[in-house]
Amino acid sequence: MKEIIRYGFILMMVAVVAATGLSAVYNVAKPRIDEQKRLQFEAALATALPGSETGIMEPVQRGDTVLYYRCYVDSLKTELLGYAFRTGYYGYSSEVESIVGIDSSGTILGLKILSQAETPGLGTKIQEIRYGEKDPYFLRQFIGQPAATVSLDKDGGKITAITGATISSRAVTRSILQGYEQMQENLQAER
Amino acid sequence: MSLLKEFSKGIYTQNPVFKQALGLCPLLAVSSTVSNGIGMGIAATFVLVCSNSIISLLRKVVPKKIRIPVYIVIIATFVTITDLTMAGFAPDLYARLGIFVPLIVVNCMILGRAEAFSGKNKLLPSIVDGLGMGLGFTLALFIISAIREILGNGTFFGIPLFGASYEPVLVMILPAGAFMTIGFLLGLFNWLENRKQNKKSAV
Numbered sequence: 227m228k229e230i231i232r233y234g235f236i237l238m239m240v241a242v243v244a245a246t247g248l249s250a251v252y253n254v255a256k257p258r259i260d261e262q263k264r265l266q267f268e269a270a271l272a273t274a275l276p277g278s279e280t281g282i283m284e285p286v287q288r289g290d291t292v293l294y295y296r297c298y299v300d301s302l303k304t305e306l307l308g309y310a311f312r313t314g315y316y317g318y319s320s321e322v323e324s325i326v327g328i329d330s331s332g333t334i335l336g337l338k339i340l341s342q343a344e345t346p347g348l349g350t351k352i353q354e355i356r357y358g359e360k361d362p363y364f365l366r367q368f369i370g371q372p373a374a375t376v377s378l379d380k381d382g383g384k385i386t387a388i389t390g391a392t393i394s395s396r397a398v399t400r401s402i403l404q405g406y407e408q409m410q411e412n413l414q415a416e417r
Numbered sequence: 418m419s420l421l422k423e424f425s426k427g428i429y430t431q432n433p434v435f436k437q438a439l440g441l442c443p444l445l446a447v448s449s450t451v452s453n454g455i456g457m458g459i460a461a462t463f464v465l466v467c468s469n470s471i472i473s474l475l476r477k478v479v480p481k482k483i484r485i486p487v488y489i490v491i492i493a494t495f496v497t498i499t500d501l502t503m504a505g506f507a508p509d510l511y512a513r514l515g516i517f518v519p520l521i522v523v524n525c526m527i528l529g530r531a532e533a534f535s536g537k538n539k540l541l542p543s544i545v546d547g548l549g550m551g552l553g554f555t556l557a558l559f560i561i562s563a564i565r566e567i568l569g570n571g572t573f574f575g576i577p578l579f580g581a582s583y584e585p586v587l588v589m590i591l592p593a594g595a596f597m598t599i600g601f602l603l604g605l606f607n608w609l610e611n612r613k614q615n616k617k618s619a620v
Contacts, residue, residue, distance in 0.1 A: 233483045240479075240487050244494040251498050258505030266508075343516060347449025347570075347590050357575045390587050 267325075270338040271295065274310045274327035281307050286412070293412045297327075308335055313405025317342065317397030318349050326373065326402055328409075334368045334376065334402070342394075349394035364388055364395065373406040420545050427549030433526045434557035434599075435606040440526035444558060445595040447517055451574050454562030455555060457517040460499070462551025464521050466544055467495045469535040473543035476536050488531040496522050526554060561598050565589045 272279050275297050282298045294311040298304070308330065314323040320343035327335040339353040339362075353362045367385050368376060377383030377399050380392065387395035433439045440461070447457045471491050472479075479487045500518045503511040521527065530550055535543035566572055569589030571579045588594045 233480060236480060237483050237486055237490075240490050244490050248494055248497055251501050255501040255505035259501070262505065262508045345449075346447050346453050346516065347565075357572070357577060390591060 267340070270325045270340055271310055273338040274325045274336045275308055276327075276336050277307055278310075278327075283310075294409055306330055309409065311405050311409050312340070313401045313408070315397040315401035315404060317394040318344050318391070320344055322352070322394065322397040322401060324398065324401060326405055328373050328406070332373050332406065334371050334373050337365055337368055337398075337402070339365070339398075344391070344394045348388070348391045351388045351391055352394050352398055365398075368398075368402070373402055376402050420542060423542050423545045424549040427546065427551070427553035428556060429553070431550075432553040432557060432606075433529070433550050434554060434561075435603060437526075437529070438603065439529050440524045440554060441599065443517070443520040443524050444554075444561065445592065445599065446520060448558055448562040448565055448595055448598075449590050450566045450570070450572075451559065451562045452513070453517070454558035456514045457520070458551070458555025458558045460514050460517050461521050461524055461527070461554055462548065464492070464495050464499055465527050465530060465551045465554075466547035467499075468492045468527055469530055469543040469547035470540060471495075472531045473535040473538060473540045476538075479536075484536060485528075485532075488528055488536070492527055492531070493522055526550065561595070561602065564598050565594055569594055 271283065275281075275283075275295075277299070278297045280300070282301055282303060284296045284298070285292045286294050286296055292312075294309050296309055297307040299307045308327055310325055310327045312323070312325050314321045316322070320341075322342045322344065323340040324337050325340055326337045329335055342350070342352070344350050344352065352364050354364070355362050371384060375383070376385065378385050378387045378392070378396055380387055381396070381399075383399065385395070385399060427433065429436075431437060434441070434444060443457060443461070447453045468488075468491055472488060475487070475491075496518060499521075500515070503518065504515065530546060534546045538546070563573065566574075567578060568586045569591075571577060571583045571585045586594075589598070
């Protein structure tokens with residue numbers, strides 16, 4: 227009995243020291259991680275809406291949540307460049323989150339995967355950049371497609387799925403469909 | 418035993434993958450491309466050296482009966498610290514290695530070294546042992562991922578090796594290919610070992 231208490235106490239002390247160390251590291255790293263995430267998101271926004279770097283990006287909010295972003299060509303705010311929205315769909319082993327840019331007619335201008343944890347070497351190819359190229363070959367196919375009907379070739383659409391990673395590929399098309407529908411609802415609610 | 422011997426044993430004679438068959442789960446998961454394989458190797462080596470040093474320093478304080486839970490707490494703490502620090506201070510590195518860091522927790526090679534070596538040895542040999550084992554693990558990852566990437570994707574480090582007409586052997590990238598590769602390699606290393614033994618006994 228005495229032994230159990232002694233061992234339990236030692237184990238507890240180890241856990242306490244480990245937890246203290248972890249919380250110290252967390253407190254130092256957390257603001258930096260948030261900052262990195264913000265920078266990453268801004269870069270993603272620029273990829274989703276090419277030309278937005280020089281334009282005016284306005285978040286459209288309901289309460290504290292950002293529904294989507296509206297982007298104007300310049301500070302006069304007369305000419306609309308397009309919208310960008312965040313969306314996600316569950317793929318093979320993770321939520322595939324992305325940010326999608328569309329123009330006012332619903333044509334995809336660009337998209338960028340924000341986070342995913344699909345199978346390395348297979349599902350992760352949805353954002354793979356081929357040697358010597360600058361943008362992911364899978365995502366490039368989406369540019370110019372209508373966001374309302376985008377789908378894989380296997381589902382009757384025009385996007386060639388990644389071989390061996392149909393589910394991850396489909397997560398991208400489904401997330402766009404879902405996000406676009408949500409976006410339309412939001413736009414209609416405003417009118 | 419000399420430090421050099423402690424270092425070099427991890428590379429061949431006691432290679433964690435080919436001789437001890439340890440750390441196979443993360444190995445199978447990430448060995449689909451060479452850059453992934455090397456990334457995982459470096460991340461695992463770092464955690465292994467850190468956990469080996471702490472466990473070696475604490476070896477006289479930790480009672481034998483509860484050593485395993487203590488080791489696991491230490492390893493998990495280091496993995497989380499590595500994950501947080503990398504995410505906050507080395508975002509470029511994190512973008513490439515980030516997905517492998519949580520996988521290190523399930524790497525039994527690290528617990529194996531705590532149990533077999535650093536729990537019984539002084540600090541310096543434990544660090545050297547960690548470096549050697551880590552290098553051996555990285556080397557094994559390199560060999561396996563090179564085979565899988567070349568056959569399964571037709572590339573090496575992302576650089577295409579063959580013309581466009583090359584049809585990749587997709588199964589090599591899939592989990593089945595990982596099992597086949599590791600199976601053949603284990604067979605090869607065992608065969609080499611047996612041949613050496615036979616030669617010895619023949620003499």
